[in-house]
Amino acid sequence: MIKDNQTRLNRLHVLLDALVIAVAYVFSWFITLKSGLFGADLEAGILPTWFYMRVLVVVVPVYLLLYTIFHLFKPKRVQGRRQEFANICKANLIGLFLFGTILYLGRKNPYLREFSARFMAGFFLTNIAAETLERNLIRTVLRSMRAKGYNQKHIILVGYSRAAEGYIDRVLANPEWGYRVRGILDDHKPWGYDYRGIKVIGTMKDLKPILDMNRLDEIAITLSLKEYGGLEQIVAVCEKSGVHTKFIPDYNKVIPTKPYTEDLQGLPVINIRHVPLNDPLNAAMKRAVDIFGAIVALILFSPIMLVTAILIKLTSPGPLIYCQERVGLHNRPFKMYKFRSMEVQAPEKEKSEWTTKRDPRVTPIGRVIRKTSIDEMPQLFNVLFGSMSLVGPRPERPYFVERFKEEIPRYMIKHQVRPGMTGWAQVNGYRGDTSITKRIEHDLYYIENWTLGFDFKILFLTFFKGFINKNAY
Template identity: 35%
Template structure:
């Protein structure tokens, strides 16, 4: 019988029978059909319903289940609660509404700027392709200056320096370029940009007045305050008194409210464990962190829950009385609020990651086809099999079948799913040692990437048994499943593979998720290639 235990932040195992087995001990069982009837219903349900818990992290989904909640057994001892008929059915409409909320103000401002440019063109010069090129440059400069960012406080005087400065800079560049051919044309473009800046100030005055009018007449966003102290009370009072900011306070959450019931300007809707329920039931659009009794360790899972449900997040700085206002700071009736950026994997840039995964994996599969054929023949000759398949946990806690070249001789199936990997195994032959040392046994996972089970870069996938074990020991472990798992990752290029710290791995994986960029993925792939080549050289 196999016994698994956690020692420190590493998982080790003890066996009462045979000697140690590696993680791939299920290879032999893959040569014959296995009876998985006991796991198929859960797998089907998991594909249908995307669970909230892996993406939310610990501390949020531990509240008592709401009426009608279903518990779905996915793997091991992990039961995930899914409220309503489908989490996807709840989250997708919220994301669509959030997108519409983010775009309607930038859309109005863009229309105002186009009207201003058309007026400047009509007054100063005739339309031309080069002039429209100048417009594109100006709009891009406006975007980099944050002039299309949805804001609570709208003021033309705040925007005027950026508008005039960037319009004149684009005009000066156009004058220099145009002056090389015709000095009159260059001067005309500069004059057009100067007039455009003046018209833009006027059209934005009208646009801001229209937005404030709409907000005062009910076009506001439902807002939840985390914390029920003096700061939250003052903020809720000011929001209710000044609807032109566009936020309507619906209530507060706090485990230990400092304000009495009579002192609260809005109702207390529950404790922090009720966040998920309150966000859904009240259709909350914006969450403002005012702290109250909220402590740092609980903040991260709460904020990830808000991000999962497409809520905009703002913070009251700890020492807001001495906080310096910057471009990223909102000011609400004299109180600064810091806007939390959206998680990178929620942005449009994440689409480029999937496109690059498909293109690169397809190209590499074709280029390395001869190498993979040689590996397959060698594996077949040594172990009697080519591939072995193993269930791993991927995006949002959903299981998938991971592929690898066989590198071990046969063993019992159960050991492969519950035995932690070790560096040496008596069943590892010469071919298996080469495949493992050079990571060539991982090449079939390019097919997993092409299918969409994995990404080229991301947290490495683990078996369901160990996901359950690690989740019990490290509550933040499941936050790794917010993004697709990867062929390599930030933790792996820092040497965190095999029998290394699970806590460190989870920390590095979550750091990668929070700071993702396409260039970061390229760096990880380059470093991984270097490690593979060095291993092959040894």
């Protein structure tokens, strides 16, 4: 079982980190002080080599302690690369600050006074790069082993529910996580009931005998909402066995993936919806990026926009820019700009009709610019004026907003942020004539998990799979 190997893996990881720190330290010392790559180096001869190497004896344990504080030795089954990289940077930044402080306070000591600042900066950058590379290699090797059936973590699910199905779906879709679900315990499903190959193998009363066998690595409690009355007793049984227990709530359709919690004098309070962009600082940063990005994009794409404008005017009578009312931030309507891609039509008709495949209203030039998303470029002015953002949920027409808010749960939450030219749903293929429900799920994930880094990721992905839209007619 994995719990028999985890300690050895952790120890090996610590040793590898110590080696990487030492190698990065020596490499940085050589490059910055001995190689001559930066020209004649007066700092190189001031302190003897043995002093730098003696400092390494202190550097390694201090950095290992910092890595422990920032949870860099946690198992990498489902740990995100971005979060791990951020923690590596934080640990190294604090390490740099600590040693800089020591050198400043001890500046009366000739050895500390002459310690190379260039070397410290080189070590900071080299160590971040080396640690990131090492961890990604470890993650790749472990995930490859797990996908082949090694290094598995054995789990029992307690309770059959939507949460249980969702957990099984994700585990089966990601074999590199190394989770093996051995079965489900439930009082309402018959023995042998099967969901995607995972069977019900008993009832709740079988939990204690199974735990006594000591052959499990984890218990996942996946009770349905109506069974939460027995949660406390089940947790008590699991904790008495010493097996690691986690709780997967069946109210994930109500509570966000990263709930915002408050401590009310020892009473946990979970906010139903946490929107990071409600923070004024986050909103200001995003707005600054929008303004800068819109200006740069207008400059870069102005030749394409000019050619498009000429072609529209030459091939189809009517206005160049098409203004359509959409619903934006805080449910407020605004005029969204697009290059006109269809024949001029009655306002009543365009308000309530989808564009269909081979729609006769679409002009020949319009078909091209819709496929390539060139028709969306005038929305850069919407971004500049503040009614839209570069990244966010796509806005919809008022007619469809009124319809969808009754048909699709949580649809209106998307209006808590500015609508975007592109979004998480769009780069995942949910554009045009695709599932509205799936689109909303992706929009809500974006709203609840927003960061500037997430925005940049979506913009990057848009260049590779967001411009060409196979569902645009």
